[in-house]
Amino acid sequence: MNVTKSVNQQIDQMKPGKLFSYQDIFSYAEHSDAVVKAISRNSKKLGLVKIKKGLFYKSEIGRFGPMAPKDNDVINYFTSRKNRTVGYVTGPALYYRWGLTTQIPAEVNIATSTNKREKAELSGLRVSTSPAQHKVTKNNIEILQFLDVLKNIDRIPDADTKEVTNKLSIKLKEYSSKSIKEMEKIAIDNYPERTKAILGFILETYMNHFSDKLRDSLNPTSKYYFSYAYKWEKAQKHWHLIYNKK
Structure with a gap:
């Protein structure tokens, strides 16, 4: 399985609202550049919201649009x-x-x-x-x-x-x-x-x-x-x- 497909599967399985960084992706230690590129290129498709450099959350769509994670x-x-x-x-x-x-x-x-x-x-x-x-x-x-x-x-x-x-x-x-x-x-x-x-x-x-x-x-x-x-x-x-x- 290529890195992009692996990254997509891991994010698909995350609960909405979950925060994660590049390091939380299983293959980051061996393929850091590929993981960063995969997230960068597919962030919109995956429903990701960037909080700061290297930190994201998977958005959840509510009645009034994307919902931020709970405190x-x-x-x-x-x-x-x-x-x-x-x-x-x-x-x-x-x-x-x-x-x-x-x-x-x-x-x-x-x-x-x-x-x-x-x-x-x-x-x-x-x-x-x-x-x-x-x-x-x-x-x-x-x-x-x-x-x-x-x-x-x-x-x-x-x-x-x-x-x-x-x-x-x-x-x-x-x-x-x-x-x-x-x-x-x-x-x-x-x-x-x-x-x-x-x-x-x-x-x-x-x-x-x-x-x-x-x-x-x-x-x-x-x-x-x-x-x-x-x-x-x-x-x-x-x-x-x-x-x-x-």
Whole structure:
């Protein structure tokens, strides 16, 4: 079977609204030039809409003409590769999903294991990707999301740090002891010292769990700003968290 025929068959079998790139075509690795040419020459016939260079979707005709993919389909393209989880929603879109802010995000940020920085816009949905702090799997997404929120806890738009901390403490109580141990390890190996300090503070204050590993991973001479530290002696004594910037 020639490349063009193979490409046409693969696209014919795709569901309408599915996003794909050249690399998603089976024969791309061996016949990249031929795949690109086949898609370029037959895009109209195949009902393809180009989002940006190398990224397309198969259109679906609705009552009012071609329909764009649903937001979830667009996000799924950037978070999954060949049935494998490679990314997750983070940033303002995550804060909104978790009820930490009422501000509706203008863009969906996705952290991925692919280490690629991409941008795409489709029907008003803007998506950007950036490298994740740690390899993403199906089972560690919520752990990474929790740590991402801690990393930016003082920079969540239209949010009070005290309220965010309280909401996170409630969420943390839903995690198993195994997940918390994994969170500690990932934080120690991949996240900034301030994030580790805030995690240690929250675990001690709300979970009655003092993490020697987190404490030992901190530089004993460093201080870390945290606007909610004023209320807790342990925040300053055990975790070097201060509430006045210098």
